[in-house]
Amino acid sequence: MAEDSSIEPVEGEAPVATPAKRKITRKTAILAAVGGVVLLGGGGGAYMMLAGGAPAETEAAAEGHGGGGGEAHAKGGGEEGGEGGAHEPFDVPPIMVNLRSADGAPHFLKVHVMLLPGPKATEESLKAKLPLVLDAYQPFLRELRPEDLAGSAAVFRIKEELLLRTREAVGEGEVAGVLIQDLIQQ
Incomplete structure (x- = not known):
């Protein structure tokens, strides 16, 4: 018991x-x-x-507001290092294409992107190769369907595909990234 x-x-x-x-x-x-x-x-x-980013920003601000040596370092640092972040983003004109649709109804897509220059890029070289970039984007964008643009993962896939096509058109080291400014489907 x-x-x-x-x-x-x-x-x-x-x-x-x-x-x-x-x-x-x-x-x-x-x-x-x-x-x-x-x-x-x-x-x-x-x-x-x-x-995440606060310590690096405060160090750079402290160097920039310091003595005369800090200003020279801040001005020359981006050019000597050749980092992609030191260059200004390069604006690509907006692209408008018609989308492929199964129902035959007209669907349009307007894409406005900016290119982040890589370590080998100059503004003049990107400007000279801009027609090649636009030509690489056109077939890909025209083959998209309205269903391909649904969901948050769609923007990521489009960015990756545009980056691959940009690097093929301008060469490795010229473009570090693609920023999507507008992605409008109508």
Whole structure:
């Protein structure tokens, strides 16, 4: 009888109730692990969002407002390093194309992009190769269907495809990225 009950009699004292032990089931362990991952991921994401770029920006601002040497370093740093971020984005004129549709109804797409110059690029070289870039974009954009533009992943896929076509047209090292300014479907 003592094995079935959670009350254990002790000699000379009144019976004391002991709580029954809870078993940790597989479901409970999985939920605890998922909760821990979510908390760690959320904390890490919040840290990266709030503290990600602030130290580098404040160091650059401190160097720029410092003595005479800091100003010379700030002006010459982008040209000597040849980094893609030091150049201004290159504006590509908006492109308007008709989309391929199964129902035969007219669908149009207007795309306005900017190119982030790479380490080998100059504004003149990008301007000279702009017709090649536009020519590379046209067939891809015309083959898109309205369904291809649905969802948030569509913009990412289009950016990647435009970047690949840009690099094929102008060469490696000329373009570091493609920024989509407008993507309007009508």
